[in-house]
Amino acid sequence: MTSPDPAPEDPADPLRDSLRRERAHHDACRAALAAMRAGADLQVVTGEDVSASGADAEVLGHRLRSQAKALRELPDGPLFFGRLDFAEGTGGEHAGLAHHIGRVRISEHPAVPPLVVDWRAPVSRAFYQASARDPQGVAVRRRFGWAPGSRGDSADLTGLEDEHLGSGEIRESDLVAREIERPRVGPMRDIAATIQPEQDDLVRAEPSASMCVQGAPGTGKTAVGLHRAAYLLYTHPQRVRRGGLLILGPHRAFLSYIAEVLPSLGESGVRQSTLSDEIARHPVTGTDPEPTAAVKHDARMAEVLRRALYARVNADAADDLTVAEGSCRWRVTGTEIARIVTDVLAEQLPYDVGRERVRSRIARRLQERAERHSGTRPVSWLRRTERSRPVSACLDAVWPRVRPEEIVAALLADPARAADGLLDPGERDALCRARPPRSYRSARWSAADLVLLDEVAGLMARPRGYGHVVVDEAQDLSPMECRAIARRVPFGSLTVLGDLAQGTTPWAARSWPAQLAHLGKPEAGVVPLTVGFRVPGAVLDLANRLLTRLGTDVPPARSLRRDGTLRLRRADGDLPAAVVSAVRDALTHEGSVGVITADADTPRIRAALTTAGLDTDPRLTTVPATLVKGLEYDHVVAVEPAAIAEAERRGLNRLYVVLTRAVSRLDVVHGRALPWEG
Structure with a gap:
């Protein structure tokens, strides 16, 4: 049985019979999950009166409440996506058994085999790694096709697909291809059903090992990081939860986009934050010119600040x-x-x-x-x-008592002594405030100042540490921002995710070894992901034309998808009208539409779409280029690439990011020459 679709007519058809049995199994799973939820809530109630010491009772109560909360917050959806049938006579504890694979373990009773095995369990690894060349004891690997957007109704199980690994069958999975290419509407989905072998290796790496994933667009590096977090929470719950697990994203829009992934995998209560939020001692009310911000983010500032602080000791x-x-x-x-x-x-x-x-x-x-x-x-x-x-x-x-604000305010008023021999005169001038505040209490702090304050605070007392931190878009971190993260993982491990080609800040990394040294993990290995599953080949081929001009040593990405479309649309004198036309065409297709413009052009393009009455469609988003990193849309309308490239120092890198946000179709609307054609 290899069809991903249901048999239409014959009730005696084997495929139809298999679907009927699998739907019945799903009904049993759903009933068991409801019983698990009720049982977890009951355990919380009875656990409140447990006979134990105060500390033991508190620990037990927290554990029971956490388990009940995770089950309650598990989003509705299909309860399994695969099945493994192990061959008879292959040895091992699973010989002759069949296991359904899902996002969480579902069992009718702890003493009997589970109805669904968690995708993170050791036995589930064969679902991702077994092949005809190395079946790992698996006779048949079955994948299930569910209706898009299913909330877990058994009738939504619409198809199945079997791979007979035991007999050496080699075939591409249509269901995996459909799931990967499914239109992107709403927040990011988990990829538990479609994890590829090379991604699985990264997800299941040792918890003590720090790693860096250099991932080309569409290779799933963000999903790998989130699934690794879920895997560590499952396999080492006490160790990871005791130390704490932190997900660091580049901005809050990105955090909103990924917010549902971990709950869908049965993990709740994980801190997801931005570095700005982690180090925020004050609201950001000031701004820095780029030369000033560049000096403040430079690694040499760590020594400048150390000097400024310890100069108070006399x-x-x-x-x-x-x-x-x-x-x-x-x-x-x-x-x-x-x-x-x-x-x-x-x-x-x-x-x-x-x-x-x-x-x-x-x-x-x-x-x-x-x-x-x-x-x-x-x-x-x-x-x-x-x-x-x-x-x-x-x-x-x-040895006077001081506050970080006193040290930083005094330094910015007169950096000469602390910066002598470290910064040149021009850098010292850029650092010096033209009008210093009367005291640190009236200072207006910029985003870069908060990094300096955190450095001084870290010199004074160690901040809260985490057992594991996942850092996304790490190529954009400055050396001083990296140090802020390193202080929070002094004894834990890091999963560093990024793409040097997508570095857009003035201080973006050009080398992973240097960046990892700033993060305090110079021993971490760098693993490249170059095969794209989300971005179509035509889009990646276009983006790859920019790589040679970016000044980073990044291999070109390639895509397994050949289904996408790319259109270059020339605007004859009226750019907003051309954008409106492209958006009208885009909205005739299924899925989300992102209109991405240079920041300065966003208001007029948004106004044109509003005038045309298109802004009422919930699938449409108009977003400045500086805020699009980490996001994906089925259809992207990239507006005036030349303007995006010219808007900032690393504008070509920003354009590379913009072009690779499309996971199905890309329209490039332009009135000027295209940057990759020069």
Whole structure:
């Protein structure tokens, strides 16, 4: 049985009979899932009265609530997408068994075999890796075809497709092709049903291993990162959840686009954020000229900021310290205090830790004096002495308490001393504020300033760390932004996703080894994904014509799809009218339509579409080129490529991004010469 479609007439047809049995199995799965949800809610109720210590009860309650929440939040949809029939006599625990593969495990009882095996379970790996050359004990791999948008009604199971791996059958999967090419409407979908072997290798890599995926457009690198997160939560739940898992996206629109992927895989409660949100100490109310922002994002600023912070430490300010206790006076000389400060500085501790260590050592010197005179002092005496006014005043003189805002504001007012020998005069001038605020409290902070503030805060105290962080669009991170991420994964691992050809910021990476060093993981391997599954060949071929002009060593991508269309539409004097015409044509097809323009052109193009009455179609989105990264549309109308290329320093990279947002059809509307034709 290899047809992806149902047999139309004969009730005795084997395919129709198989569909009937599979639909009945799906009904059983749906009933079992409902029972699992009810049982999980009941466990939460009964678990509240569990007889255990307070800490144990709290841990158990959290676990039960998390399980119940994940089941409740599992979106409606088909409960399985594949099946593995293992051959008899092949050895192993699965010989002669059949397993349905789905997004979550479904079982009627923990003691009996599950009705559906989670796609992340070890046995499920054969679904993605088995082949006619290496069947891995699988006799038949079955894939199921579901009606688009199905919410899990068994009647939506419309077809199935069998691959007889045990007999050496080699064939392309029509169902996989249909799923990959299905129109993109709404947020990003999971790819659990269509993961390819090379993607599966990345998803199931060891949790302790950091990796970098250099993924050409449409190769599924974002999906790989999200599925790897789900895999780690499934296979190492205690380790990953204890350390925490963070998904970092380039902007909030991107996070909205991917928001439903992990819940669809049965994982909820994962923090999905942007780096800007993670480091935000203040709202962004200021802006920087590009030269100023470029200096602030430069790796040398880390040393400039370290100098500026530790310049506040002054061992020479140490005076003799005397603390009274009744009629006695205990004294520590200024020379001793200066030596304490110098010794602590040499230990290279975080600033706040160093300050408290100086306090502690001064107090212990006082304790030694007191105990030589009149015996042992209790711990309470030591703690009281540490916080006494004379000790605090001495500490403030040699190792003052500061805030990151004070350090950064003072540096930007006068960077000369801290930047001497690190930045040239022009860079120091770019860094210096023309009109410094009266105090750090009235400062207006730019996005780049927040990165500087986070660096200083990290020098003062270590931020919260995560067990694993997935970083998407990592090629656009500056060295200082990379350092902010590295501080949050000091002992954990990273999954770094990106494409050097899509680097659009002025400080975008041109080399992955250099970027990984800034991220604190120089040992991470770089794995290329060059086979596109989403972007049609005609679109990739056009985009590849830009690669030689981008200044990055990235291999051309190739696509397995030959079904897409590409049209170059010349606008004869009226660009908005040509765009309206292209959009009208695009809306006659199924799927989403993205109109992508240079940022400056977006208002007039949007106005033209509104005047034409096209803006009411929910499938249509008009988006500036600077906000389109990471998004996909079935049909893209790229407006005036020359304007996009000229709008910024790395405009050709931005144009490469724009062209590769199309997953079915691309219209290029232009009135000027095309950049790749020069």
